[in-house]
Amino acid sequence: MLIGGRAGEGINRASAVLNRLMARLGRYVYMYYDYPSLIRGGHNFAIVRSADRPIGTHRERVDAVIALDRETVRQHASRLSPGGVLLFDSSVVRESVGVPVPLDEALDAEGAPPITRNSGMIGAFCRAAGIPWSLVETVFEREFGRHAGINLRVARRSFEMVEERIRIPRIDRRPLPVLTGNEAIALGLVRGGLDTYIAYPMTPTSSILHLLAGFASRTALSVVHPESEIAVILMALGGAYAGSRCAVGTSGGGFCLMTEGLSLSGMAEVPVVIVLGQRPGPSTGLPTYSCQTELLFARHAGQGEFPRLIAAPADASEAYVWSARALELAWRFQVPAILLADKTLCEGGYSAVIDPDLRVAAPDDRNAMMPGEPYLRYRITPDGVSPLRTVPSAGDVIKVNSYEHDESGTTTEDAEISAAMQRKRREKARTLGEALRAYETVDVSGPDTARVGVVTWGSTAGAVREAVDEQPLRLVRPIVLEPFPTEAFRAAVDGLERLIVVEQNWTGQLEQLMRLHGFGADGRVHRFDGRPFTVEEIVSRLAEVV
Amino acid sequence: MATSDLITPAPNTWCPGCGNFAIEHALKDVLTGMIDGGTPREEFVLVTGIGCHGKMADYLGINSFYAIHGRTIPVATGIALANPDLRVICCAGDGDCYGEGLEHLVFAAKRNVDITLIIHDNRVYGLTTGQYTPTSPLGFPGRSTPAGSPEYPLNPLALMVATGASFVARGYSRRLPQLRQLIRDGLSHRGLSFLEILQVCASFFNQTAYYDEHAYDLDPSEFPTRDVDRALRVAREWDYSTDSRIPLGALYRTRLPTYQEHLAAHRAGTRDPASAIRGFLDERR
Ligand SMILES: Cc1ncc(C[n+]2csc(CCOP(=O)(O)OP(=O)(O)O)c2C)c(N)n1
Ligand code: SF4
Ligand SMILES: [Mg+2]
Numbered sequence: 001m002l003i004g005g006r007a008g009e010g011i012n013r014a015s016a017v018l019n020r021l022m023a024r025l026g027r028y029v030y031m032y033y034d035y036p037s038l039i040r041g042g043h044n045f046a047i048v049r050s051a052d053r054p055i056g057t058h059r060e061r062v063d064a065v066i067a068l069d070r071e072t073v074r075q076h077a078s079r080l081s082p083g084g085v086l087l088f089d090s091s092v093v094r095e096s097v098g099v100p101v102p103l104d105e106a107l108d109a110e111g112a113p114p115i116t117r118n119s120g121m122i123g124a125f126c127r128a129a130g131i132p133w134s135l136v137e138t139v140f141e142r143e144f145g146r147h148a149g150i151n152l153r154v155a156r157r158s159f160e161m162v163e164e165r166i167r168i169p170r171i172d173r174r175p176l177p178v179l180t181g182n183e184a185i186a187l188g189l190v191r192g193g194l195d196t197y198i199a200y201p202m203t204p205t206s207s208i209l210h211l212l213a214g215f216a217s218r219t220a221l222s223v224v225h226p227e228s229e230i231a232v233i234l235m236a237l238g239g240a241y242a243g244s245r246c247a248v249g250t251s252g253g254g255f256c257l258m259t260e261g262l263s264l265s266g267m268a269e270v271p272v273v274i275v276l277g278q279r280p281g282p283s284t285g286l287p288t289y290s291c292q293t294e295l296l297f298a299r300h301a302g303q304g305e306f307p308r309l310i311a312a313p314a315d316a317s318e319a320y321v322w323s324a325r326a327l328e329l330a331w332r333f334q335v336p337a338i339l340l341a342d343k344t345l346c347e348g349g350y351s352a353v354i355d356p357d358l359r360v361a362a363p364d365d366r367n368a369m370m371p372g373e374p375y376l377r378y379r380i381t382p383d384g385v386s387p388l389r390t391v392p393s394a395g396d397v398i399k400v401n402s403y404e405h406d407e408s409g410t411t412t413e414d415a416e417i418s419a420a421m422q423r424k425r426r427e428k429a430r431t432l433g434e435a436l437r438a439y440e441t442v443d444v445s446g447p448d449t450a451r452v453g454v455v456t457w458g459s460t461a462g463a464v465r466e467a468v469d470e471q472p473l474r475l476v477r478p479i480v481l482e483p484f485p486t487e488a489f490r491a492a493v494d495g496l497e498r499l500i501v502v503e504q505n506w507t508g509q510l511e512q513l514m515r516l517h518g519f520g521a522d523g524r525v526h527r528f529d530g531r532p533f534t535v536e537e538i539v540s541r542l543a544e545v546v
Numbered sequence: 547m548a549t550s551d552l553i554t555p556a557p558n559t560w561c562p563g564c565g566n567f568a569i570e571h572a573l574k575d576v577l578t579g580m581i582d583g584g585t586p587r588e589e590f591v592l593v594t595g596i597g598c599h600g601k602m603a604d605y606l607g608i609n610s611f612y613a614i615h616g617r618t619i620p621v622a623t624g625i626a627l628a629n630p631d632l633r634v635i636c637c638a639g640d641g642d643c644y645g646e647g648l649e650h651l652v653f654a655a656k657r658n659v660d661i662t663l664i665i666h667d668n669r670v671y672g673l674t675t676g677q678y679t680p681t682s683p684l685g686f687p688g689r690s691t692p693a694g695s696p697e698y699p700l701n702p703l704a705l706m707v708a709t710g711a712s713f714v715a716r717g718y719s720r721r722l723p724q725l726r727q728l729i730r731d732g733l734s735h736r737g738l739s740f741l742e743i744l745q746v747c748a749s750f751f752n753q754t755a756y757y758d759e760h761a762y763d764l765d766p767s768e769f770p771t772r773d774v775d776r777a778l779r780v781a782r783e784w785d786y787s788t789d790s791r792i793p794l795g796a797l798y799r800t801r802l803p804t805y806q807e808h809l810a811a812h813r814a815g816t817r818d819p820a821s822a823i824r825g826f827l828d829e830r831r
Contacts, residue, residue, distance in 0.1 A: 023831070142831075177830035187826060190819045196628065219822050222627060222809060227653045231620040234613070238593070238624025241611055242632065246624070264614050356823040391609045391625070392588035392632060399603065401612040402596070410556050411604050411612065 001129075002076050003121065004045030005068030007038055010118040013143075014066075015046035017122055019178040019349050020139045021131060022050035026171030029178045030055045030462070031349030032532065037203070037287040043071045048349075052171055056315045056350060056462025060536040063166060064129065066121050067093060085165045087124050089117065099128060099162050106157035116154040123155025130167040133159060179352040181345035181459075182207045184316035185249075185275055188323025190215065191358050192273075195244040196222040198232045203287045204346035205249035205277040229254035233261030237270045241400055243390035245327055247273035252281050252294050259301045262336050266306025266425070268400040269378065269386070271330040271337070275323070278342040280530045289530025290343035292458055292504040296512065298338045299482050305422070307429030309337040310482035314443070314461035316350035318479070321358065325439070328360045333432045334388055340481065342504070344532045345459040376407040380420060384427030433483035441485035444492040446474035452546055453496040455521070456503060457481065457510050460533055464502050467538035473546075478510075486517050498522040500545055502538065549578045549587070556604040563748035565719030566598060569666060570605055572725040573635070576733065577608065590633050593622040595642035597673045599666035599745075602637040616646025619654045622661045623805075630660065630806040633733055640667040644680035644700055654738050655711040657805040662732040662739040665702065668747035669786070676750035683787040686751075702742050703781035707774060707798050712737035714777065715770070715796035718744045718761055720754065724794060731796060737804050744792070757792065760784075764795035772800045 003014050015031050022029045027050035036042040047058040061081040067073045067088040073096050077086055086098030091105075101124040103117050110116075119140070126136050136155060141148045179187075186208045189197065199209040213223040222244075226232055229250055236246035250258065255276050265272050276298055280291040298310050309329055313319040323339055330337035375396040379386045391398050399409030404421060406412045443461070446468055453474045456464045461477050468475045476492045476499075478485060493499060500523040501511045511521045523545035527533055552574045560566050581587050590608045594600040596615035603612035613621045618636040626634045636643075643651055643665055654661065670688065671677040678688035678695040681702065685694035706714045713735040717725040725743065732739035744761075746754050764780065771777055777798035784792045 020831075142829075175831055177827045179830065183826075187823050190822055193819070196624075198624075215822065215826075218825075219819075224627065224809075226620065226623075227649050230617065231623075231650060231653070234617045234620035235624035235627070238611065238621035238626075239628040240624075241621075242591070242625040242628035244624075244628035260614060261617075268611075354823065354827060356820040356827070391591055392586070392629070394586065394588055396588060397607055397609055399610045399612070401603070401610075402614050403612060405612075409610075409612075410554070411601075 001064035001066060001125065002045055002047045002062045002079065003066040003068070004043065004072030004076060005118070006071070007035060007042045007044045008040040009044070009068050010115060011035070011044040011046050014118040014122055015048050015349070017139060017143050018048040020143055021126070021135065022048060023175040023178050023351060024135055024139060025050070025168060026173040026175060027051060027168070028054050028176070028351045029349060030057060031178065032058045032344070033347050035288055043075065045072060045076065050168070052169070054351065055466070056459070057466060057532065057535060060534045064125060066125050068117060068121055069093070083166070085128055087121065087128060087162070089121060099124070099165065101158050101161055103158065106154050106161070109157055110150065110153045112150050112154045116151050119151035120154045120158040123157065123159040124162045126155070127159045127162050128165045130164045176351040176353065178349045179316045179354070180207065180347055180349055181316050181319050181341055182347065183211060184320040184350070184352055184354065185323045185339065185341065186211045186215070187354060188320040189247050189273070189327060190219070190221070191320070191356070192324035192327030192360050193245050194221060194247055194327060196224065196236070196239050196246045197249070198224045198226065198236050198246060199249040200225065200229050200232050200254055202251045202254045204279055204343035205251060205275055207347070208249045208275060229257035230261065233258040233272065233274070236272045237261060237265055237268070240270045240272060241390060245331065247275065247327065249275035249277070251277050251279050252297070253284065255294070255297070255301065263302030263304055263306070264402050265336040266302060266304065266308065267402055269334040270400055271334050273326045273330050273337045273339065275339045275341060277346045278340070280528070286530040288343065290459070290504065290532055291528065291530060292342060292460065292509065295340065295457070295481060295509040298340055299513070306425055307333070307335050307432055308482055309335060309432065309480070310340055311337070311480050312340040312458040313345070313479065314459055314477065315345065316352040317354065319345060320352065320354050322479070324358055324360050329432070329435070331388070332361070333385060333428055333435070335428065335432065340458065342459050348459070377409045378405060378407045378421065378424070380407060380424055383431040384424045385431060429483060436480055436483065436485060441478065441480040442488040442492045443477040443479055444474065447472055448495070450474035451497045453493050453499045454542065455499055455501045455510065455514070460502055460504055463533040463535050463538050466535040467542060470539065473542070481513065484513065484517050489517070489519065493519065498546070500524065500542060502533070504528065504532070549581050552577060552607045554605055554607045558605060560598060560601065561749045563746070564598070565668065565745035565747065566601070566666060568719040568722055568725065569664065569743055569745060570602060572722055572729055573602070573664070574606065575726055576729045579730070580733070585633070589631065590635065591625055593618045593625070593634065593636045595638045597639035597642050597671070599637050599639045599642070616642050617650065618643065619647060619650035619663070623654065623659050626659055626661050626806060627809065630810070634661040635733070636661060636663045638663065638665055639672070640665060640669060640681050641671045641679045644702060648680070652705070652709050655706055655709040655740065658710060658712050658737045658802050659805040660736055660738070662741065664729065664741045665743060666745045667702070667742055668745045668751060669753070670747050670751040672747050672750060681786050682751070699786035701781060701785060703797065704778055706740045707777045707781055711740040712800050712802050713739040713770070713796065714798040715740070716742045716744065716794050718757055718794055719746050720758065721761070721794060724763065728796060735799065737802055760790070761792045761794050764793050764797060766795070770796035770799035772798070774798070
């Protein structure tokens, strides 16, 4: 279903209620939220889709349109599937086909404020969709807490104004929580042992900051919002040096400001996790829309050569796991780790499978041990990873340095030591790549007999997976993008004759990365208007190139 | 651990006559006293910027984070937040702290974060061989301003008093006993300690004779004061450009809750991650 209205009419809240309703019917949910970068006015809409199997995208077609304003009818009525239902607030939309809901009447009867209009439309929708009133009550109480009363009374009024039109099948299962990607990332960071989260607000990652700031009052977590992204990453590095697991969050513009700090992390071997939520650029671009344009930027950002981890999860469940893992790996290998997300993932809603007891490996024991005295922060070891100690450590002097340095962390310009340290960092990149073999770094699905592979990454996988499910195609999706999982990727494309790359940019960034590792592409599907792909679009565009 | 190795064996590359030697030794003397007095050596952390001053990280045998140009303060803030028991010292340059990273200085004062800033103000970019900085006098013939700097200098003391630093002082690299005392006071002060040190650059801006002639000590019975207006008047006595007497010593000190104290008050107990996550998920069903 699609619910739309003007910004400020509570479309986001309404979609949260719809998510819960669908989840409580035992269904898998996906929610797409589309809004312009302003606070009042303008057109907002959300698509809440549910199914009997896991989903990670929406479709062009919807079974219900719930219109709080005329614009919603104008823009979206044509998306209705045959047999679908259009519900509209007949106090503001005068003439339309479909089911009129006279919201003014419902509100007047209860003396309710305009902010409850969204609840009124949901009440009407629930009746039209055959959702029992008792479920509506439960969900409103959970979503609105002590404000449930007036919203429920308005919903009840409009519930009684319409008749049942469609029926959404119920599935007998424990409901899965619906989480946005950002919520899953926040929980994953907590699971990974996060001590401090530092961020400067920027769509689409701001809600991680808000959520964790709320968390801070019930956990030992510190949450800091400093003067700029430059300060953000440097505070994180200072914190890590003093033994605090720190993560930061931003989008492309803020990441630009972090690049000098990223390079410092690489040189000083002080770990940090960066959540990079992509939105269309260049520059301020489309702040509240989505893209996949920072893969190569993330890979190359920062002066000099140093190892880094880049992982791009596709949905909330995966975002949870890889956020925890990014912290684990960043600390184990003392490297910067970038969790590459996008607006679709960050702010989209997903039925998520979250294991609160997910095992996160403790830092290597070797890191606490020290072969001999004195402590050398950059001790050269066969795998490039030095024992990690943080200040204060009794009896040790711990020196980290942005200049090239010797094993003790003292500045050097000596040619031999410089080369040895470069080699050490190169070795660490190799060790990290090897450690990643323990994880699923490339997602593969589809029949063994497939001759064509569709390669994609990140949130675009949701739409591609469904499109591929309907055809004899194989989905290949690298989750880890740096160090590139060359062997796993080779195994994934084994037996394929053609590779089509689907991504949300126009330079083909994954395709370029594949080429670098010896994998050519035979066709490509790109989209770059800030809106995510839909299943129907991918099906038809794949048909053109396959 | 003994304090005899507080100066590392790293070869020293400062120019002969450089004021950095005095700052290094003043800091070493103060650290020696405090370590001998029982403060564990590992509780000191030095953060430096990039410039001649930054070499302090290599030369002092304590924990150090040799950071990047202009960014000592956010690194130091991160360290101080992670562990409020550490004694965090920043050695920053004037180009470093008043130019490249000025915003961090203002925010450090505004937050009253508990760190000690030692600004090696030689009023020139030393390491990049002699360009004007934010505290160079109007008309300074630096290498990027051969016709003379067209800018009025910044008054860092006035800026710090105005933005909320809770301890503000000026020292001079040729007044060693006072310099030691200021560093000692800065380290024992809880909150942001801002120490602006007039440091002689022997190679690119040697102001020794000028400072020797114009500097005078503030009357310790009247200063430091908690009176912002009086402190500002003293801060403005010399504008870093026109001829006047140059007051030395602590001019402002007050005790305000620190950034760390405010943040600690916002935080409530611990909870293991799994139960925090479980609680969140339950709310979402
Ligand atoms: C981002 C960046 N820009 C420029 C430089 C080059 N640089 C190194 S030191 C320095 C100036 C140092 O001046 P100051 O901070 O006053 O330190 P001093 O050498 O005088 O102690 C500059 C511009 C750099 N390292 N990083
Ligand atoms: S250039 Fe100036 S500040 Fe740098 S070492 Fe030489 S005298 Fe000292
Ligand atoms: Mg200088």
